Amino acid sequence: MFGLWVCRESSLISMKTTKVDKVLREKLGAKEFTSMLTMCEQCGVCSGICPLSKLTDFRVRKIILRAGLGDIEAIKSSDLWLCMMCYACLERCRTGLEIPDIISVLRTLAIEDGNVPDSTIKVAQMFLKTGHAFPISGLTKKMRKELGLDEIKVDPEAMEEVGKLAEKTGFKKLVEGK
Amino acid sequence: MTDYAFYPGCLISTRLPFLEKSSKLVLGELGVGLTDLKGTNCCFDPIVLKPMEHEVWLVMAARTLTIAEETGMDLLTLCNGCFCSLNEANQILKNDEKKRDGVNEALKEVDREFKGTMDVRHVVQLIQDMGQEKISEKVKKGPSGIKVGAHHGCHLIRPREFAQIDDKRRPTVLDDLVSWVGAETVNHAEDLMCCGGGLMGVDDKTGQVMLNSILDLMREEGTTHIVTPCPYCFVQFDIRQKENSIPVLYLLELYGLAMGFSPDEMGLKHHRTKTEDWGF
Ligand code: SF4
Ligand code: SF4
Numbered sequence: 001m002f003g004l005w006v007c008r009e010s011s012l013i014s015m016k017t018t019k020v021d022k023v024l025r026e027k028l029g030a031k032e033f034t035s036m037l038t039m040c041e042q043c044g045v046c047s048g049i050c051p052l053s054k055l056t057d058f059r060v061r062k063i064i065l066r067a068g069l070g071d072i073e074a075i076k077s078s079d080l081w082l083c084m085m086c087y088a089c090l091e092r093c094r095t096g097l098e099i100p101d102i103i104s105v106l107r108t109l110a111i112e113d114g115n116v117p118d119s120t121i122k123v124a125q126m127f128l129k130t131g132h133a134f135p136i137s138g139l140t141k142k143m144r145k146e147l148g149l150d151e152i153k154v155d156p157e158a159m160e161e162v163g164k165l166a167e168k169t170g171f172k173k174l175v176e177g178k
Numbered sequence: 179m180t181d182y183a184f185y186p187g188c189l190i191s192t193r194l195p196f197l198e199k200s201s202k203l204v205l206g207e208l209g210v211g212l213t214d215l216k217g218t219n220c221c222f223d224p225i226v227l228k229p230m231e232h233e234v235w236l237v238m239a240a241r242t243l244t245i246a247e248e249t250g251m252d253l254l255t256l257c258n259g260c261f262c263s264l265n266e267a268n269q270i271l272k273n274d275e276k277k278r279d280g281v282n283e284a285l286k287e288v289d290r291e292f293k294g295t296m297d298v299r300h301v302v303q304l305i306q307d308m309g310q311e312k313i314s315e316k317v318k319k320g321p322s323g324i325k326v327g328a329h330h331g332c333h334l335i336r337p338r339e340f341a342q343i344d345d346k347r348r349p350t351v352l353d354d355l356v357s358w359v360g361a362e363t364v365n366h367a368e369d370l371m372c373c374g375g376g377l378m379g380v381d382d383k384t385g386q387v388m389l390n391s392i393l394d395l396m397r398e399e400g401t402t403h404i405v406t407p408c409p410y411c412f413v414q415f416d417i418r419q420k421e422n423s424i425p426v427l428y429l430l431e432l433y434g435l436a437m438g439f440s441p442d443e444m445g446l447k448h449h450r451t452k453t454e455d456w457g458f
Contacts, residue, residue, distance in 0.1 A: 032232075051372045055387050082384070084376035085225045087336035104229035111230060119379025123226045131219040132188035133227065140192045147199040147445050150214070152191055158217040161288040165241060168287050171234040 025070025027109060033101035037068040046089035046099055058082050060089055060099060067106060075110040081117050111174055124175045130154045131162045181211035182299070183249040185242070185264075187257030188220050189409045194428075196445030197409060201256050201301065201430040203439050207316055208308065213249055218242040221255075221263040224333055225376040225410075228263055236277060237284045239267035243298075244290045252297045254304060256430070258408035261300040262333035266340045268298045301430065302334060302407050303343060305355055313358045318438035320360035324457035326432075327401035327424070328352040328363045329392065329415070331408030332372050355429065356405055359436035361457070364399035366392075375414040389418055396424065403457055405432050417450045425453040 028034045044061045052058040058079055066074035074080070080103065089099045110116060123133050130136070136152055144151060166172040186198045205212060219242055222228050228235040243264060246253040255261050271278045272294040282291050305313065330352045335344050344351040353363040374388030396404065404415050407429040415426040426449065427435075434444050435458040441447070446456065 051388060052384070055391060056384055081380050082377065083229075084332075084372050084374070085229060086332040086372040086376075088332070088372075090337055100229070101232065104232055107229050108231050117380045120226055120230065122379075124230060127220055127222075127227060132192065133220045133223060134188050134192040136192050140195065143445070143448065144195045147195055149195050149198060149202075155217045158219060161241065161290075162219050162238070164287050165237055165284060166234075168284050169231070169234045169237050171231060171238075174231060174234075 019072060020070045021072040022070065024072055024075065024109070028067055028070065028105065031105045033098045034067070034105055036095065036097050037064070037102065039095050040064045040068055040097055041095055043094070045092050045094065049088045049092045051086060051088060052082060052084070056082070060103075063106070064097065064099065064102065067102060075106055075113055076115055078115070078117075080106055080110055080115070081120070108174070111178065114178070116178055121175060121178045124171075128163070128166055128172065128175065131158050181213065181251055182254035182304075183215050183246040183251040183296075184212040185215050185218060185221075185246065185253050185255045185260060187255055187260040187409065189259070189413070190256055194409055194412065194448075196448045197256065197412070197428045197431070200428070200434040200439065200444040203444065204430045204433045204437060205301075205304075207437050208312070210254075210304070212254070213251065215242075215245055215249070215253075218245050221257075221260040223259040224262045225259065233280075235263070236267055236271065236281050239264055240271060240281045240285060240292045241288070241290060243268055243271070243296075244285065244292055246298075247293055247295050250296075252299050254299050254301060256301050256409065256428075258300070258331045258333035259410055261298065262336075262341070265298040265300075266337065268294070268296075269340055300334060300343070300407070302351065302355065305358075305429075305433075306343075306351065310354075310358045313355075313433070317359050317436045319436065319458055321436065321457040324361055324402045325400050326356050326361050326363045327366060327396035327399070327404045328356055329373065329404060329406040329408075329411055331406055331411045334407060352405070352407060352429070355407075356432065359433060361403075361405075361432065361436075364396065364401050366395040366399050366401075371395075373408075373411040373414040375410045378414070378418075385414075386418060389414055393419065393424070397422075403427055403432075405429055415451070419451060423451045425449070425451050425456070427456070 047053045047059045047061040083103050190197045222235040222238040330349050335349050338345050374385035377385030404426045
């Protein structure tokens, strides 16, 4: 009983101290996956199963609460980038919220807002430059040759297509200048 | 035996080509024909790229899927991340007309069309389907005195809706495949633990803590070798163990050793975690 009360109160405190951002709430509401946000029961099962919660004070339940409220912290906080997309919470939420997909929507908004780790942007830039997430280095070439594997190169035709699609989908714009 | 459109994944082809080598040796021995796919792009991995923008993910994944479709074969990957990203995208695009239309609209830009004519397979599924008997026939020498810590990796089994590989609370598919070549696995309840690889670059310290928590469990159970079917987990285990390192094998390297391929021809010297004793 006591445990439940503490849990409720902590949610109340977050609500009281929350600055609700109407634009964010509208933006979130308009996105796929997020229509169920208001149905989150704050049961905490997601945090209970999350491997990060076992070792740190990252709580995905709070991210979902903030998103549901339209609390701007949801996209300003660096916590948003800690989730490792392990999908454990997705399998456990009894309300059926697609938690990792909701986090993804928040991440897109956060990137537009300028909140994105350098390491993430670097991978995106590598993708835009080579079509892959990792560089084909001198070591790669040497190792592949030694092992009798064929040589791999950045494929100009493939890159032309990737470039066009990055333009068309807005990915280039999302990543540029970050 | 069926042939496959081969997509090892960019982590393996660029940083871990020795895993590509051992996999090709093993799959060749098992009579699987592989056609290397040309001109593909990164699967838009489920940890870093996909969560940046879902629509971009669907389009970029679809581009690679259309290249596989042109071969008329199913796509085979060696990577949990590629499997997760491409398999989910493939199933969504096959079943959701609205999304398929949206993606095909974008793909028109590059004269491509997603048709939904093939399936995405992880090498683990391929081996599962072959069955124990076929694998055991190929085993030349069993391991001696090794106790394997089997690490499935998140994206082999989740989201379960799409992966459909193992839906148990504590997955055991990898333990089974390890036992097929005569190796014993330790019991450690790490079913939902992530290797922490996804945190590297974002928060290295926490990533290391995640990894250590799995290693502690494995050590308690007397693990002598770690086996994983995921190149991301492989990297995490292989380069980030700090002390008393436990040697790490990609699943098909274990199979390769059991089938009598030498550590030299498989390029095991490229592992960072050094050992004289691969257990065979
Ligand atoms: S498990 Fe689902 S309903 Fe419960 S707190 Fe998490 S997101 Fe909300
Ligand atoms: S997907 Fe993210 S929030 Fe969910 S359990 Fe995994 S790390 Fe935690």
